[in-house]
Amino acid sequence: MRIASRILAGLAVSVLASVAQAQQYPEKAIRMIVPFPPGGGTDVVSRIVAAKLGELTGWTVVAENKPGSGGSVGLGLAAKAKADGYTIVMAQNANLVINPILGKANYDPIADFQPIVLTASAPQVLVVSKTSPIKSIKDLLTAAKAKPNAIKFATPGVGTSSHLAGELLQQRAEVKFMHVPYKGTSQAIPDLMGGRVDVYVASVPSAMAHIQEGTMRPLAVFADRRSSDLPDVPTLEELGIKDSAAVTWWGMAAPAGTPDAIVKRLSTEINRVLQLPDTKEKLKMAGAEAIGGTVQEFSALIKSDVPKWTAVIKGANVKSDD
């Protein structure tokens, strides 16, 4: 009896303590790790969220750039940080999910992180040059089937979202392109325009200018639904290629073990931020769409992305270090 009441009392105290902890949270500045250098897409998305979160709640949210190794450096730091709710990280599918599969990260996407909320996403689009004889996805697949390894597929690097989207298409449509990796986009786009390579997968905002000028022709988007920027461009799904979505997403995460109450609080507040018209507008200008949702939804997305991309990477025989 006595022992039981003690246990109960102890439980009550610990529950109260955790509630109190969440109510007092945050007592100091929250560090938001941005795993890319200032000025890039991830940085802009992070800073918009950090600034709005600060405005809305009165908290101090400090965005800290920790770039390197395609985001693995920043995420590695976040995974090892103290799980007290004062370190959060703006993860992206490329660094949270893909880098560990490629053996380019020393963390596990599921065991080492506590998802908070899916923040934003951006679709990718398959483009060809305006002078290309390829006018549609059908043309592309017919040509690729007729002569395997003849279609030259340029990417901004091995293992990038663009490369993996292309691999996904090749596996779903059962064709084979020749992969031509570049170091970023600055030389890949001139080669596409000059006709030295045939296709390229770009994020919608980065290709918009060329599409509007008519120098690039969009053939399809890698998403479940059409992009609001390119309403006339079909999705691969519509063209009969199943399970072919490959969006870039950004999501807020914390080190695994961060108290549930704090995770819930952060998720609620960031969701409120994402509802603001001003946030939506700002993210749209940066080429991303505000998403939001529950902790469970984001967690489920990560858990389904890991096997999906593991299969694609295995099938494509993308080399990794170990």
Add this chain to the structure above:
Amino acid sequence: MELLDHFALGFSVALTFQNLAYCVLGVALGTLIGVLPGVGPSVTISMLLPFTFGLAPVSALIMLSGIYYGAQYGGSTTAILVNLPGEASAAITCLDGYQMARQGRGGKALATAAISSFIAGCIGTLLIVLLGKPLSSWAFEFGAPDYFSLMVMGLVSASVLAHGDMLKALAMVVIGLFIGLVGTDVNSGFERFTFDLPELADGVGFTVLAVGIFAVSEVAINLEQNETRSVFKASIAGLLPSLADLRTILLPALRGTAIGAFFGLLPGTGPSISAFSAYMLEKKLARDPSRFGQGAIEGVAAPEAANNAAAQTQFIPTLTLGIPGNATMALILGALVMNGIQPGPTVMTRNPEMFWGVVASMFIGNALLVALNLPLVGIWVRLLSVPYRWLFPSIIMFCALGNYSVNSSAIDVYLCAGIGVLGYVLAKLECPPAPLVLGYVLGPMMEENLRRALLLAQGDFTVFFTSPISLGFLMASLLLLVSMVLPTIRRKKAQVESEEAGAT
């Protein structure tokens, strides 16, 4: 006379009080960060980016571009005075600029840098006006084989960088190539020489290498000497170049401008390679190449003109094609897009006030930079009279600060210190640092383009001869090689003959 109308429109935009103020702010900030090593335009622009959202797009772009080309002016200051390149592209200015300063001609070197930069800046801007549109699509003609052959020409002409021991220069190029190999291989995605450090996956940064090999090692070498700098203190008089000096630097500055303008148009190359190429050309053309590395005024004028011209013409592919040539240009492009302007071939007709306003502001900005920098020369030179015990710790502090600021990575600071030790050892062995830096810059680009050219051609080596651009570069390299080898052979032959004559 359409052009005059455009200029009238441009200046009417650029000369409004507000835009003039942003131009002044931009170039002043640019000069300042150019002077600080490592703290480059990309860091500064990314920090200021959020503040520009509230501005009119044209004002934002005027300020951001001012920072960019302003930094190219400022970068040479510390390179000349204390052998510390403030910007990556100023590394080559260290070679002769610092020697000039040691000889008490620091003021002259600084003024030469400012004047050459001004000439190049104005011509570069004029090129944007005249050739922006026709030249922009030219980048499309350049494929992987052409880039490769261009790099071959670069490496062949690099042999003129060597003064003295050819073998040592070659060894330095190879060490540079190895340092350039560190990082993720573009073709396979494998990491090379990274020792499982994720911080090394993107390679050794140019700032880390240049600051380590030039500045840190220089401090170490100077520590061996006693605190007497008679040559340094001797004379800071004659700050401004004489008329004869001006005549000497005019042609090198013009040649540097041409080289810089060319490289600026090609995505992925830019100011650093231009500065190298311009320097090598001057040394090749000089009547007495041995003066280079000993304080030749042309060795300051040509690379300074080249990096500035490249900085200007890089705006051509960025604005008219939406293809940024480097990281800083990508940021400027991002700023444009976020301000609702889509860069592209029709940007001149769709946003004429923006395009011509920015171009006009570049003329104003370049003039402002000279007005700002020439009077500063006197102040900068006084820096040299600061005692070493104050100067050295500050240099090392700025090196550490600058290196940390690029990636917020402590590894970069340690690496820079390590490279400083390497630089010290190499200096003791009398190995020249310039070929090392060149190998580091050209090697990885050469490998990347060689492999891509062969991949696209399915292993067919003739691709380097069937592309006319590539063939042209290879022929030029061959001529260069012959012109270098022939005199040596002739001399040797003469030597042998005279020896034979002596023997009989």
